Amino acid sequence: MSATRTLEAIKYTPGSLLILDQLALPHETIFEPILNIQDGHAAIKTMKTRGAPAIAIVAALSLAVDVATRAAKHEFKTVPQAVEFLNSSLEYLKTSRPTAVNLFDAAHKLSVVIQDSAKKATSPSEVTDAYINAAEKMLVDDVQDNKNIGKHGAAFIVENCKNKEDIRVLTHCNTGSLATAGWGTALGIIRDLHKNGQLKHAYCTETRPYNQGSRLTAYELVYENIPATLICDSMASALLHQNPSVQAIVVGADRVAANGDTANKIGTYQLAITAKHHNILFIVAAPSTSIDLSTKSGKDIVIEQRPAEELVTITGLLEGKNIPATVRTAAHGVGVWNPSFDVTPSELISAIVTERGVAVKTPGKSEFDMKAFLQ
């Protein structure tokens, strides 16, 4: 499959929002309309839409289309009515998933827009228009942020790897166009390395139990014609042991604490441990909207627990038939622990790549100073 079009998980025009149902990928490409905040909340909670930046953008735009519809019917009679609806809707959307800070960052920024526009608004439409414009800008800004992350991250890997002639990179989960508004964060770095002719090979983990790697990242890598190999999560250490040309592990982030501790997809922490053992780069890639200075360290990050059935069953297409099927893979009666994320301590992280540049630790320090980095 050649990349004739840019992969996109979010299709938005004023008053209309479609999301790519990522539970159906890679077998089916199904775009689902999002008409209101209830649709937006459900798409995020069920992980039809997932990925820290995409969660924030779909939440913001679901409210934009909801409020556009209501404003067209002149539902808001006063400025306070519009303000109340917008603010209560943001609070509702924030309950969809707890770990990725991008959603909360976006909600805070949008609430400031609402508050500021209300101070001088003479009609409710001035407030709703200000909200819609701000939400739409998030969609545009995210793509440019990711392009900058790709550029900074690729340069950092080339500058700091041991063998520039044979750069192979392992990534975890999905951090590409399907997790963002486009290009991606960690996968954006891989896209940049490939575009620059600097990448020999990419490896992606399956990323159990949702299988973001085998279903989504593999799909993106094939789509872009990037030479890639899929491995089980349990194969990562053996890969690094057998293949010293894998010189970096690059992952995304759902929340980066002030000291650099990073919450990311479950399985990230053990990748950081094996990167340390094999003395290779372990790089976190995320927009600055994933950095939460109010969270001092990783122990303060709330980790989402997902339903047991997501781990004990697997859904796909019956081989050779276009019939979706869900099968149980685990023994009945067994207990299940299904945290969606884990926390990688800052001492295991080589660098944190953002659209503003690359954060590194002061030599001799085991923690990052993300507040100083963002200033």
Ligand SMILES: CSC[C@H]1O[C@H](OP(=O)(O)O)[C@H](O)[C@@H]1O
């Ligand atoms: C650029 S996406 C960041 C982050 O989000 C993913 O989690 P999920 O698929 O559960 O939304 C994964 O942790 C990615 O690294």
